[in-house]
Amino acid sequence: MLSEFDLIARYFTRPPRRQDVSVGIGDDCALLIPDHEAQLAISSDMLVEGRHFFPGAEPHALGHKCLAVNLSDLAAMGAEPVAFTLALALPEANQEWLARFSSGLLELADRHGCELIGGDTTKGPLNICITIFGKVPPGQALKRDAARAGDDIWISGNLGDARLALAGYRSELDLDESTLANAAGRMHRPTPRVELGMALRGIARAAIDVSDGLSGDIAHILKKSAVGARLQIDALPAGPMLAAQDQSIRRRFMLAGGDDYELCFTAPASMRDAVLHAAAASGTAVTRVGVIEDKPGLRLVDRDGAILDLETDSFDHFTSP
Ligand code: ADP
Ligand code: MG
Numbered sequence: 001m002l003s004e005f006d007l008i009a010r011y012f013t014r015p016p017r018r019q020d021v022s023v024g025i026g027d028d029c030a031l032l033i034p035d036h037e038a039q040l041a042i043s044s045d046m047l048v049e050g051r052h053f054f055p056g057a058e059p060h061a062l063g064h065k066c067l068a069v070n071l072s073d074l075a076a077m078g079a080e081p082v083a084f085t086l087a088l089a090l091p092e093a094n095q096e097w098l099a100r101f102s103s104g105l106l107e108l109a110d111r112h113g114c115e116l117i118g119g120d121t122t123k124g125p126l127n128i129c130i131t132i133f134g135k136v137p138p139g140q141a142l143k144r145d146a147a148r149a150g151d152d153i154w155i156s157g158n159l160g161d162a163r164l165a166l167a168g169y170r171s172e173l174d175l176d177e178s179t180l181a182n183a184a185g186r187m188h189r190p191t192p193r194v195e196l197g198m199a200l201r202g203i204a205r206a207a208i209d210v211s212d213g214l215s216g217d218i219a220h221i222l223k224k225s226a227v228g229a230r231l232q233i234d235a236l237p238a239g240p241m242l243a244a245q246d247q248s249i250r251r252r253f254m255l256a257g258g259d260d261y262e263l264c265f266t267a268p269a270s271m272r273d274a275v276l277h278a279a280a281a282s283g284t285a286v287t288r289v290g291v292i293e294d295k296p297g298l299r300l301v302d303r304d305g306a307i308l309d310l311e312t313d314s315f316d317h318f319t320s321p
Helices: 004-011 059-075 095-111 161-169 177-188 194-199 214-225 247-256 269-281
Strands: 021-023 039-048 080-090 115-123 127-136 152-156 207-210 228-232 262-267 286-293 297-301
Touching: 004 095, 004 115, 039 059, 059 080, 059 095, 059 127, 059 177, 059 194, 059 207, 080 095, 080 194, 095 115, 152 269, 161 177, 161 247, 194 269, 207 214, 214 228, 214 247, 214 262, 214 297, 262 269, 269 286
Parallel strands: 080 115, 228 297
Antiparallel strands: 039 127, 080 127, 152 262, 152 286, 207 262, 228 286
């Protein structure tokens, strides 16, 4: 039987990789050497079995996803990943599960130079909580309260594919096998837009990552910045799978589907070329989808500028069914 300490040593402990981590896993605390030129960006996200992922979820993808959602929060702040801790409740010490989970987790960590520096391991219903640490030059974080009337609104990548996968799983839609597999890939292995977030420093104003659905997430920017927005619904970026669906499904999934982990950000119109340059430099597509306005509230308009009245509730853990 694998003990708690064997498990940590075998699946999560590796030689230190970063110069600014002076003590990693194995002592009472990790020790980081602070970068005095930078602000520290900190975020936690918890994933609960049956709530954020299906029971029996494939462990490699799960390891990827639980770090990806945390990296996405750093991206939405324009912060550079440094390190993270992992608090893990496991029903049992299943070695095959642990091997796959830790490789999914650590492969993504290595891709972003983000080091696992500690955590906690306990027996219990499967629950994964990561706290991530990043850094950002003072004054350059992309905060939710920074949007100004006249700013363009931009979205990275595509919206709605994860919601499409959910519709396939729930049999709300009859998807062919390859569409479901591709959409499921987007749901289970989201790409955190870390390079884009960092490239937008000094260019974008406000940003948020789209985790609960665009309409709900952009509302956080609008509220904090005390502004409103006009979104061109037909400008929202759909990938090829969603583009093949009916207009009402396409619109609904892009506006209110969660789990996309794309960035929604605002930037002055004078920065359009700079935004496109940052997007190209980070290898991430971006689409201009609307404008920030003084008048509070979110207005959805079609191609002709007519205001649409659509249900746009996004996900909320306590009020959604
Ligand atoms: P403590 O008793 O001080 O809480 P633990 O025995 O829980 O310490 O953990 C021993 C070491 O292993 C600590 O450095 C802790 O940060 C690390 N650790 C525990 N669980 C994990 C995990 N799931 N991933 C990474 N490091 C972990
Ligand atoms: Mg402990």
